[in-house]
Amino acid sequence: MNRGAPRRRNGRLQACDPCRSRKVACDHTQPACLRCRRRKQDQECIYTISDNVHPASVTSNCNARDSYTIRSLLASARPSTSFEAHSSASTPHSSRARCNTASNLTTPTLSNHASDSPKLPPRVVGYLGFTSHSPLYQETSHRLSRLQGTTSAVPTSTSTTDQEPSNRNDFKPLSPETLDMCQAVLGSLPLLDSLRVTNPPRTPINIRDGWAMIIAKRVMESLQSHIGSEEEGRHSRLEELGRLLCQNTARPVFEEAVNVEEWMTSYTGDNLRWESIGVIFTYYDEPKNSSKLTTEGNRREGRGSPSRRFFLQNLNLCIKLSRTFSDGNLLLLHLYGRRAILVSVSEGDAVLSCWEAHSKTVALLTFMGLHTEQETSSYVPTFTSELRRRLFANIFNVDKDFSSTGGRPPLLSARYVSTSPPLDLRDEAFLGNTEAFKEAVSEVDELGWNTNGVMSPATLSRSRTILAYIHDELLGLALANKKSVRMEDIMAVKKKAQEVINELPQCIIYREEDIHDYSIRYELVLGCMFIREEYLVNLFLVERLLQRQGVNVDAELLLISFEMVTLTLKFWIHQDRFCGAINDFEGLVLGFGAPGGGVLSMELLRPTFSGPHHPRNRNITRSSIIQQLSLLVGFLGWVGPDAPNADLCAGCRTVIQHVLDHTFNHGVTLSTDQEQPNMFHQRKDGMDCVLGEPEYGGDADFGFDLLDTFSWLRNDDLGIWGTQDSVMM
Numbered sequence: 001m002n003r004g005a006p007r008r009r010n011g012r013l014q015a016c017d018p019c020r021s022r023k024v025a026c027d028h029t030q031p032a033c034l035r036c037r038r039r040k041q042d043q044e045c046i047y048t049i050s051d052n053v054h055p056a057s058v059t060s061n062c063n064a065r066d067s068y069t070i071r072s073l074l075a076s077a078r079p080s081t082s083f084e085a086h087s088s089a090s091t092p093h094s095s096r097a098r099c100n101t102a103s104n105l106t107t108p109t110l111s112n113h114a115s116d117s118p119k120l121p122p123r124v125v126g127y128l129g130f131t132s133h134s135p136l137y138q139e140t141s142h143r144l145s146r147l148q149g150t151t152s153a154v155p156t157s158t159s160t161t162d163q164e165p166s167n168r169n170d171f172k173p174l175s176p177e178t179l180d181m182c183q184a185v186l187g188s189l190p191l192l193d194s195l196r197v198t199n200p201p202r203t204p205i206n207i208r209d210g211w212a213m214i215i216a217k218r219v220m221e222s223l224q225s226h227i228g229s230e231e232e233g234r235h236s237r238l239e240e241l242g243r244l245l246c247q248n249t250a251r252p253v254f255e256e257a258v259n260v261e262e263w264m265t266s267y268t269g270d271n272l273r274w275e276s277i278g279v280i281f282t283y284y285d286e287p288k289n290s291s292k293l294t295t296e297g298n299r300r301e302g303r304g305s306p307s308r309r310f311f312l313q314n315l316n317l318c319i320k321l322s323r324t325f326s327d328g329n330l331l332l333l334h335l336y337g338r339r340a341i342l343v344s345v346s347e348g349d350a351v352l353s354c355w356e357a358h359s360k361t362v363a364l365l366t367f368m369g370l371h372t373e374q375e376t377s378s379y380v381p382t383f384t385s386e387l388r389r390r391l392f393a394n395i396f397n398v399d400k401d402f403s404s405t406g407g408r409p410p411l412l413s414a415r416y417v418s419t420s421p422p423l424d425l426r427d428e429a430f431l432g433n434t435e436a437f438k439e440a441v442s443e444v445d446e447l448g449w450n451t452n453g454v455m456s457p458a459t460l461s462r463s464r465t466i467l468a469y470i471h472d473e474l475l476g477l478a479l480a481n482k483k484s485v486r487m488e489d490i491m492a493v494k495k496k497a498q499e500v501i502n503e504l505p506q507c508i509i510y511r512e513e514d515i516h517d518y519s520i521r522y523e524l525v526l527g528c529m530f531i532r533e534e535y536l537v538n539l540f541l542v543e544r545l546l547q548r549q550g551v552n553v554d555a556e557l558l559l560i561s562f563e564m565v566t567l568t569l570k571f572w573i574h575q576d577r578f579c580g581a582i583n584d585f586e587g588l589v590l591g592f593g594a595p596g597g598g599v600l601s602m603e604l605l606r607p608t609f610s611g612p613h614h615p616r617n618r619n620i621t622r623s624s625i626i627q628q629l630s631l632l633v634g635f636l637g638w639v640g641p642d643a644p645n646a647d648l649c650a651g652c653r654t655v656i657q658h659v660l661d662h663t664f665n666h667g668v669t670l671s672t673d674q675e676q677p678n679m680f681h682q683r684k685d686g687m688d689c690v691l692g693e694p695e696y697g698g699d700a701d702f703g704f705d706l707l708d709t710f711s712w713l714r715n716d717d718l719g720i721w722g723t724q725d726s727v728m729m
Contacts, residue, residue: 006047016045043175174246178324181317182246185277186238188314189223209394210427210457211260211387212279212334218268219276226272241272249273249325258382259434267331275331278318281311282338312342328364330387336361337395340402345583348644349405349590358402362411365395372418381423381441386430389422390458393465400468400475401591404537409479414472421465424450424458424505447503455507460527463508467534470497474541482548490545497538504531510567515574522578529567533592536564540595554608555616557599562620564596565628572635586643589635594652597632600625601659626663629656 006014016033018041019026027034036045226241227234248271257263267276319339322332340357347353365371370392379385396412403410429440443451448462473493477485501509510532514525539560543553571578571588578585603625614620636653639646 014047016047018044043177178321181321182242185274185314185317185321186242188310189227189238189277190234191310209334211431212282212338214260214431215264215267215276215331216279216283218264219272219279222268222272222276244270245272245274245277245321246325249275249322253326253329253331255330255384256382257384259437260383260431261433263383263387273331274318274321274325275329275335278315278322278335279331281315281318282335282342283311308342308346312339312346315339315342328368330368330384330391333361333364333368333370333391333395336364337391337398340398344402344644345587346644348648349402349587350645350648355402355406355408358398359411361395362399365392365412370419371412371416373420375418381425381437383430383437386422386425389419390461392419393422393461397461397464397468400471403475404471405591407479410472410475413476414469415476421448421462422458423448424456424462426450426452426454426456426458430458449505453505453507455505455524455527459505459508460531463504463531464534466500466503467531467538470500470538471534471541474538474545477545478541485545485549487549490542490549494539494542494546497535497542500538501535515570515577518577522580526578526581529570533564533567533588536560536567537592537595540564555614558603558608558614558620559617561596561599562617562625562628564592565600565632568593568596569628569631569635572638573631585635586639586645586649589632589639590645590649593632593635594649597629597652597656600629601656604629604659604663626660629660633657633660 008014013028015026015028016036018036018039019033024035030047032042032045036042223241226244227237253266253273255263255266257266265271267273315335316339319332319335322335326332336357340354340361343354343357370388396414396417399410399412402408423441423444425437425440425444429436440450445451450456450459470493473496477490477493508528508531510528514520514528540557543557543560546553547557568588571581571585575582604622607622609615612621633653633656636649636656639649641650643649
C-alpha cells in the first residue's frame with residue numbers, strides 16, 4: 001500500500017475512480033491499483049479528491065509528473081538505422097504518478113508549462129443518419145425557427161467538429177503510451193533525410209493521390225524549417241515540434257476550402273499535425289535511386305526490408321497519435337486507407353491484419369459520413385467536396401478488391417451509398433488555384449466526364465468506381481442466400497455489366513497497339529488495361545452466377561477467361577514497358593490471371609469445342625491455350641517464395657503444371673460428359689471446391705484433388721458459389 005495515497009475528509013484512504021464506481025475494494029496502490037492492473041486499465045486508475053484536501057504526497061506526485069517531459073524522453077534518442085532503436089527506450093510507470101482533482105486537471109506538457117498543454121477536442125458524435133434521432137430534432141428545430149423567424153437552434157451532427165473543446169477534456173493527462181509514441185516518431189524524423197519523399201514518383205498506385213504527394217513535399221519543407229540541419233539544439237527543436245504537433249492536432253480542421261492551397265495550410269507550416277507527419281510514412285519504399293525498383297533483386301529485397309517495416313510502424317504511431325487528439329478528418333482517412341494497402345502488399349490480401357486495417361478505414365469513412373451526399377440539383381464542386389468523393393471512391397474500390405480476394409461480404413455496400421463518383425477533373429486544375437479549378441469544372445459534361453479527351457487520375461478513379469458499383473451488385477448476388485437469388489436479377493446485372501463499357505470515354509478504352517507506342521506514357525496504357533481487366537472480371541462473375549443456376553455458359557466463360565489471361569500476361573511479357581508498376585504485378589496475376597487460368601486448365605481436361613479453333617474466336621485453339629498456361633506458370637513462378645501471397649500463387653502454379661503434364665502425357669480427353677459420364681462428381685461441400693473433384697479411371701498419375709487449390713483464387717469468382725451444376729469455372 002502506498003503511504004502517500006490521498007485521503008478523504010474522514011481520514012480514510014481514497015479509492016480510485018474505477019473501483020469507486022464499481023463499488024469494490026481498492027488497495028490504494030499508486031500509480032495504479034491492483035484491480036486496475038489486472039483489468040489492464042492502468043490509464044484509467046485515477047484518484048479524484050476534493051478541492052480542500054492537499055496531501056503532500058499528491059503534490060509531490062503532480063510535480064514529479066509535470067517534470068516528466070518529452071525533452072527527457074528525447075535526451076536518449078539518436079539517429080539510427082532501425083525503428084527498434086527508437087522504441088527501445090521505456091519509462092517506468094512509477095515516474096508518472098497520476099494526479100487528478102475535480103477542479104483542476106493538469107497534464108505533463110511538452111515544454112513544462114501547464115498553459116501549453118494540448119487541449120483535446122470533445123468526442124464528436126459523427127454522422128447521424130435517417131434512423132437516428134437527429135433528423136427528427138433537426139426538422140423540429142427548422143419548423144420552430146420558421147415560426148419564430150430565427151435561425152435553427154439544433155446544429156447538424158457534422159457541425160460538432162467545429163466546436164471549441166469542452167472543459168471535460170481541456171487538460172486530459174497524456175498517458176505514458178502517448179509520450180512514448182511521440183518519442184518514437186520524433187526520434188525517427190532524422191532518418192527521413194535518406195528517403196525519397198520530397199519528390200515522390202508518379203507510380204500507378206500513387207497516380208490517384210497527386211494531392212497527397214504535394215502535401216508530403218510541403219510537410220518535408222515544413223519539417224526542415226522547424227528542425228533545421230544543425231545537430232546543436234536539435235533535441236530542443238524536436239521537443240518544441242512535438243508540443244506544436246499535439247496542440248495543432250487537438251484543434252478542429254477547417255475542411256471547406258475552395259482550393260488545395262487553402263486546404264493545405266491547415267496541415268503544413270505552423271499548423272503541422274500528426275496527420276501531416278503520417279503522410280510522409282505512406283511513401284514506404286521510395287529510395288533516392290528509384291530506378292533500382294525496376295530490377296528483380298531490388299524488387300524482392302524491398303518486400304521484407306526493414307525500411308518497409310519502419311514506415312508501416314511509424315504510420316501506425318502517427319495514426320494513433322492523431323486519434324488521441326482528434327476524431328477524424330480527411331487527411332486521417334487517407335492515412336487509414338494507405339495503411340490498409342501497405343498491410344496488403346506487406347502481409348497479403350487475405351490475412352486478418354489486412355482485413356482489420358480495411359475495416360477501420362470503412363468505420364472512419366462512415367463515421368465521417370463520406371458515404372452519403374445530400375441530394376441537390378445545384379452541386380457546386382470545390383476542392384474539398386471533390387476530395388471527399390475521391391477518397392470515398394478509392395476506399396470503395398479497394399473494398400471490392402478485398403472482398404473478392406477473401407470471398408467475404410463487402411464492408412461498404414452500394415445499397416447504403418449516395419456519394420457520386422468524382423468528377424473527371426484533370427489534376428493540374430484540381431491542384432491549381434480557384435480559377436483553374438472552375439475552368440476545369442466548366443469542361444465537364446452533364447455525365448461528369450472531361451470533354452478534352454485526355455485521361456487523368458480522376459478518369460481512372462471514376463471509371464473504376466462505376467465498374468465497382470456493378471461488381472458490388474454481383475457480390476451481393478454471389479454471397480447472398482441462394483434462395484434469394486433470381487434469374488431475372490442476374491440477367492439485369494449482366495446487361496449492365498455488358499453495356500457499361502459504352503458509358504466510358506474513349507481515352508480509357510484499351511487498344512493493344514498502344515503497348516508498342518512508346519510515345520504514350522505507360523501509366524495511361526496501364527490504366528486502360530486495368531479498366532479492361534475489371535470489366536472482364538464482372539463478365540466472368542456474371543457467367544459464373546449463371547453457371548450456378550444451371551445455365552450452360554461454357555463457351556462464353558472460355559472466351560472471357562482466355563482474354564483475361566492473355567491481357568494479364570502482357571504485363572509480364574512487356575516488363576520493360578511497365579517497369580514502374582513491377583510491384584503491382586503480383587496482385588495483377590493473382591486477381592486476373594489466376595481465375596482465368598483455372599477455366600483454361602479445365603478446358604484442357606474437358607474440351608468444350610471441337611475442331612481446330614473455337615467457333616467464336618479463331619485465336620483460341622488447344623495449342624494457344626497450352627501456350628498461355630505455360631506463360632502463366634512462368635508468371636506465377638516469377639512472383640517468388642517471399643511474396644505476401646506466395647503460397648496462393650504457388651498452389652495455382654502447381655495445379656496448372658499438373659494439368660499441362662497430364663495433357664502432354666495422356667493426350668486429349670473426350671469432349672463431352674456423355675462420353676465420360678463419370679468424369680466428374682459434385683462435392684457436397686461446394687463452398688470449399690471450385691473445380692470439383694474429377695475422377696479419371698485409367699492411369700492418371702496425379703491427384704486431381706489439387707484442383708481444389710483454386711478455391712482461394714479470387715473470392716469474387718472462385719470458392720464462393722456453393723454447389724454447382726457444372727464444374728467448369
